[in-house]
Amino acid sequence: MTALSLSTTSAATARADAVVVGLTKGDDGPVVAPGAEAVDEAFAGKLADVLQTLGATGGEGETTKLPAPDGLKSDVVLAVGLGDVPEEGHDAETLRRAAGAAARALHGTKKAVFALPIEDAGDVAAIAEGVLLGAYSFDEYREQPKNGKGKAPLADAVITGAKPRDKAHKEAAARAQVLADEVNRARDLINIPSNDLTPKTFAERAAEAGKEHGFKVEILDEKALAKGGFGGILGVGQGSENPPRLVKLSYSPAKAKKHVALVGKGITYDSGGISLKPAGHNETMKCDMSGAAAVLSTVATAARLGLGTKVTGWLALAENMPSGSATRPGDVLRMYSGKTVEVLNTDAEGRLVLADALTRASEETPDALLDVATLTGAMVLALGNRTFGIMANDDDFRTAVHEAAADAGEQSWPMPMPAELKEGMKSPVADIANMGERMGGGLVAGLFLEEFVGEGITWAHLDIAGPAFNTSGPFGYTPKGGTGSAVRTLVTLLERTDAGELL
Incomplete structure (x- = not known):
């Protein structure tokens, strides 16, 4: 260091x-x-x-x-x-x-x-x-x-x-140290190979971070998930020998006036499941838990900086593998919300684990709810490798996220939510399908997630599939491999919430 x-x-x-x-x-x-x-x-x-x-x-x-x-x-x-x-x-x-x-x-x-x-x-x-x-x-x-x-x-x-004796300069350097520590924590998690970072070991690392920095960590194992009816997370993880986890991180400062919930996609390895990824697309799939890494690091940053906003993080952790017990295309899952989902493609698994976590997070009626995920290749096609997409159910909040990202130094772009794309997710056997039209696939994924956000809750979706993992050479302060994308944006949003500038 x-x-x-x-x-x-x-x-x-x-x-x-x-x-x-x-x-x-x-x-x-x-x-x-x-x-x-x-x-x-x-x-x-x-x-x-x-x-x-x-x-x-x-x-x-x-x-x-x-x-x-x-x-x-x-x-x-x-x-x-x-x-x-x-x-x-x-x-x-x-x-x-x-x-x-x-x-x-x-x-x-x-x-x-x-x-x-x-x-x-x-x-x-x-x-x-x-x-x-x-x-x-x-x-x-x-x-x-x-x-x-x-x-x-x-x-x-x-x-x-x-x-060094100027208060503003000292505080700026101290914040930078904490922020960099936590971005680098996320980078480390992303770079760890999947044989060492399973849902279980990821959850254990989150517990260690909570113990070190003073936030509460609760872990739901596969038995608790089954008892609670988390069909999305279980459906994605059932093909793997490494069972799934849902981890709740709670940072609750005294006299907090606002509550922000963060949900992170944590697919510790994504083979595509039965809808196996083609050759050449598997080698970097240890990075499919980058959203969960960003959420863990953001909660740890909030605790270390002593922010005044309550922050609840949800890590939806699973390994998506093909096997005799894996979810098949055409299967129907009953989600935590009670909705049923027809799984047309098992490689569209991130939205399934996020859906359960979004529903669970919504039960606590936060003032704002954000999810972060390496969700779709379609978003990479739209925005390239260095820019993440932002979708939201509130235009002003989407703008606030975009502005926070710009000020934090992260490239992002606001994306629409065209209502007509919902038609493609209609299923003849279930409430909704996990796939829709191929064109605009990143937008379809966001529309799917919106179905699982609680009524009246301000929500934004950050698709970091492009910038989360750098497969080219390093540039600026960005290394090859895991980047820690979205941590700085989320921390900036929390600080602005503290300052009363939004929510």
Whole structure:
């Protein structure tokens, strides 16, 4: 874990292995960004010229290393691109991504000083988040760290230009540390292979987190699920030797004025069931529990930050496997709500476990209910690999989620809920089918989930199928593999609820 601190010491005199400076794209070549003036002076004001000679342009995420001159206490200068010179200060996401790219480039470095532009506490938060998220490495299954060509992650990061005695700066750094810890918890859970992360072991990890951070955890095993009539979760999990679980996480601060419930899809491995996935689509399906990981990390963040809003998390955990006991296409399940569902495709299983959890969560009449899920490939086709879709039964709430995501630095897009698509889910034998029209499949899934939300409850659905698992190369502060998508958005929503800005 990377240690983080704030310092007013000049970047030129701070002792470190490397000093990080920002570089922007000017009209006539790269320009050294504010915060690195002392480093530029050590190059006699020619740092930008030297970097340009080395091929640096200042483009976003670009990193360039060069030896430090005698005037610096660091051995190496790392310039990271910030993109075009802004009319005003750099936005938070630009700083977050630049700090993350620099942290990734510094694997194998013990101590680095970050001399990036800082105007206020928001900039401190963005840089701190970027550093801590960018330094992430998942090495649980390796003898030696392999991230960064066999080098360990950055050990110690110092942000200069920040004020360690300023309350706002201190709080920004402290929040960033907690938030990054919990996003990285979600990343770890997603990256753990399915033979080690079953519904049972996931539930146990949730219990450990609750014990550590002071929130209550209740676990319903397969016997309790059967007794309670949770036909959706049981139907999905019945083909596996690893039985399902429903986990309730309760963070209940004194005098809480609002209650937000979060439901996470937790398919610890998704083979597609009897409707087996085609070759080439199974290898990353350990990530199908990313929604549940996001909910666990969000509840833990709320507890660690001492937020004033009551938060209840529901982890709908199951393993979707084909076997002689597995649910078959054409079977009918009786859900916890009492509705019956004809299962036309066993690979549309996420909506089944979520439906039971949404109904159960609705019984406690929260002020808002959100579910998070790697739900549909159709949403990836619509929005790509870096943007999650948002559907809701209230346009204002959908907008609030979208705005929270933007401010948190997560890409999202509001999606419609066309009523005509409900026609395709009509079943001749059950109340509803788990499939509808192929076109607009991501929207059909959202409409299915809405059927299981309690009357009068404000609800939103986040389909994170695209950004939850990065199969390409790392970028900014985003690693390859599990990303922890939606945690920062959900935490921002809770903080705004605390502040009375919504609900």
